[in-house]
Amino acid sequence: MAEFKKADSMLEWFDQRLGVVNFVKVMMTEYWIPKNINFLWAMGVLLTVLFTFLIVSGIFLLMYYKPDVNMAFDSVNYTIMQEVAYGWLFRHIHAVGASVVFLVIYVHMFTGIYYGSYKKGREMIWVSGMLLFVLFSAEGFSGYMLPWGQMSYWAAYVITEIFGGIPFIGDELVVWIRGNFYVSDSTLTRFFMLHVLLIPLAILGAIVFHFYALRFPHVNNEEGEFFDFDEEAEKYLAGNKKESKVVPFWPVFLSKDFFVLGFFMLFFFYLVFFHYNFAMDPVNFDKADGLKTPAHIYPEWYFLWSYEVLRGFFFEIAGVSGKDLGLIAFGIANAIFFVMPWLDRSPMVKPANQRPYFKYWFWFLMADLIVLTVYGKLPPTGANAWVGFASSMTFLVLFAALPFITKAEAKKVGGK
Amino acid sequence: MKEFKILAVIVTLVGITYYGIEPYAHHVMHPEVAPADFSFKTLKNVDTTLAGNVENGKVLVEANCIACHAIDAAGYPQMMPNADAAASYGVVPPDLSSAGRIYDKNYLANFIYDPVTAMHLEGKYTPESGKAFPMPAYNWMSPQEIMDIVTYLQSVTPKVTEGKEANKATFEAACGRCHDMKYAGIQATTPKDNLKAYMGATPPDLSQYIKSRGEHYLHSFINDPQVLLHGTSMPRVGLTEKAQEEVIAYMETIGDSKKAERETLGLWVMLYTLIFAILAWLWKRKIWSEVH
Structure with missing residues (x-):
């Protein structure tokens, strides 16, 4: 075992055991980001914050939600929305957050396409990002089923039906996915499991991978310019901050992200409190009824x-x-x-x-x-x-x- | 400047998309309908300018109405329990205590004259259907006699103070014989089996209708269900504009009970976020002044 000398400060104590000083350098103060960027480069941090909002609000919802066809609708619309203190707030944040997360994902994705941030060494960033898009889609779809309203039911019916078109195994596959011949209690319970456990775990893993994939090819910049990050970092550390083409993640890059985040959150909370119908379709406030097809069936906007x-x-x-x-x-x-x-x-x-x-x-x-x-x-x-x-x-x-x-x-x- | 240009492009693209999938799509899927008519001006079988006589109205009501209808407020009790009444008539006949308050005068007079036309249910009670509305038409009465009844009903209706209790009373009188309101613990007074046979389907629970249908839809729908849902067996009930507002207010109290809390808290949260955003902007300016 390595010999530990008595630490002089709490920081040193932790540093001896966890290498926190170096960790903070690698992750924050000496993680280099190009300086030549605009607010579109803040989307990643926006997504991280929104995802955190979704997890936290989701945990609160999970305390009262009941994944059972006879109880789900009322557990959401009565217990959570009306009985539990601020239950409505968590639901609104969760529903609006789920919708807005896709808006930001699309901006993030098309920013990548516009600036060519997917090629010449950045392929794995792109592929892991697309993987996140697919996982978020699955998460959005499975979550939409949980309130067990008319749109939950019929969207689930239509989308699971799609798999029936796959040659040879289609019909069996649909039954396998639903756990029954029609969308039923078993469908709700398994989508609940997917929504609160399996897919979030996969998303967390994919996020870590996405961040990791960024480290080697580095973040792209507004002009698509290639330069030596080590050289520029040295300039910055030597004090030539204005001349250097890079800035550290903390505090420089994040200070800009927080600014963008602040104004974005203003927009987000406006939607949460005052303009949420686009994310909480009125049709879904009718309880699921397999015998009554709604006049118009459509998925969420994304x-x-x-x-x-x-x-x-x-x-x-x-x-x-x-x-x-x-x-x-x-x-x-x-x-x-x-x-x-x-x-x-x-x-x-x-x-x-x-x-x-x-x-x-x-x-x-x-x-x-x-x-x-x-x-x-x-x-x-x-x-x-x-x-x-x-x-x-x-x-x-x-x-x-x-x-x-x-x-x-x-x-x-x-x-x- | 360049960043504002980028923002403008994004706002424009998102704005076009939003317009297409929300206001425009809703407009296509739910076209505008004729505005609600609270004077029920298509009903003109009875001259409602005639002044009614309360005394004569009382005599007529005793002879023609109270065999089936209770008028609790005037001391005429219900003849039989709800279950028996529903079994006899198909649906529990309404207590007429609040009729003079919640129904429009013109509607009420024309309803007595010919209920099926007033309810706009000519499509349901056709001669071929073999169905008959449980209440007979009183079209043999003179307009004066009908107005005497209407005036009498208006005279016996109890005064109510505005507020949640009045809204609830109006909801129960106008909707409660057929509809449940589970989240308020209200059950339709007519038993489910009778209702299903009488209406053709079990009328929906209205707990979340303020959310699923919204105020705008309910405003037209309650006034005349046939306009938005042609062929429905729900009758036009003839509520005055005020009574209908009370019904909708009650549906909101039950279905969206946190509305006031949501709107107040929303402003505070947005104010907090605005302060955060301004501080973040100032901090960003300070930090970036060192690197630019």
């Missing part, structure tokens, strides 16, 4: 774009049914972002507006995703169905064309 890709194919093409085509397109839509680093064949790491062809692709994608999201909510009748089809096709074509567009771009800029 799933609308992929939901629209799913239902955009509503007619048979070349002998393949619309349902199967939709399912294939839906599968592609959910997986395609993972391979973004390899679809983009241009070596350029620059903001999209400095890339001759990619900029068009990016804004086209943005526009298409907005159209998909809006039409994902509207009833798919008449002209709406065709807008859905066209925008779903556009989505697929955009990704199919990406390698060619970026290859041509690489040629044009001559490998810069």
Whole structure:
């Protein structure tokens, strides 16, 4: 055993045993972030804070929630919302937080795409981020079932039904997922388990991995500039703070994040207290009833774009049914972002507006995703169905064309 | 400056998306309907300008109404327990004590004249359906006689002081024969089996209707259910605008009991956050002045 001399201070005592001084350096005061960044670089900290809000509010909700089809609805809408002191506050924070977390995830994700922060060494950051997106989607979907309202039930019914389209094993798979032939008590209980245990554990692991993946290629910057972080760090430590291209995570980077966080939280709490219907659909305040289909069934807003890709194919093409085509397109839509680093064949790491062809692709994608999201909510009748089809096709074509567009771009800029 | 430009782009994109999936989508899924009509002006079988005679109204009520209806406030008791009344008529007939207060005068007069038209249930009680509304039409009475009854009912209705108790009383009189309000411990006075047979389906529990339907929807729906839910067997009940507001206020007291707390606390939390944001901004300026 190592020989420990008597510590002179509490800090030293802990430092001897846990190496806290070095730990703080590595994690905070000498963790280097580029200086040339804007507020979009604060999204990661926003997400971490929102996730913490979700965990804490979730723990409080867990104390009173009852995962049973006969009790779930009233345990949420009566016990939590009306009986428990500030139970409503925890539910509002949880529901609105779940919705807003996706807004920030999308901003974070498209910031990454816009600035090319997924390539030239940053592939694992991107892939782990996409993994988090999928895990958050599963978490959002499983949580939405728990209040056992009409939309909980019917969204669960429609989404689990999707798996029925998988060849050969589809029907059995649906029964396996639901734990019954229809969405029932067993479905609720297992989604409760997924929501409060398995998926949160996976998310925590994926977050640690995502942060870890950042350490080696380092954070990207506004101009996509590559520089030697060690050299810049030395300048900073030598006192040339203004000249150095980096700043430490604490306190410089975080001071900016807290500022962004402050104003973001103002917006967040406005939604929590005064404008929450977008995250707590009124239809879901009717108790689940398997015999009464609501007039309009739609998922939460953050799933609308992929939901629209799913239902955009509503007619048979070349002998393949619309349902199967939709399912294939839906599968592609959910997986395609993972391979973004390899679809983009241009070596350029620059903001999209400095890339001759990619900029068009990016804004086209943005526009298409907005159209998909809006039409994902509207009833798919008449002209709406065709807008859905066209925008779903556009989505697929955009990704199919990406390698060619970026290859041509690489040629044009001559490998810069 | 550049950061404001970025913010403007994000706000615009989020704003367009929000507009599409919330206000616009709701507008498409729930088109605007005709505004609520609290004077029930399509009902004009009885001239409601006629001045009624209370004494004559009392005689007419005793001869025509109290065999089925209680009027507790005027000393006419209920003839039989709720279960028996429901078994006899299909649904428990209302106690008429509050009729003069909660129902619109024009509606009430026209209801006595012809209940099915007043309730807007011509679609349910068609000759082919073989169903008949338990109360007969009094269209053989003269308008004067009908107005005598209405005036009498208005004279016996007890005065109520405004507030939660009055709202509850109005809710029970207007909705409580068919609807439960579980979160308030209110059960429909008509037994479930009778209700199901009478209405075709069990009327819903209204505990969370202020949330699931919202005030805007309820405002039109209660006034005339057929407008928003064509073919429903729920009758138009003919509440005055004030009585309907009392009903909705009660639904909010029960279904959204923390509203006041939410709105007060919301302001405090936002104020706290604003102070945090300003301090964070000042701190950020200080820290970044050293590196820029």
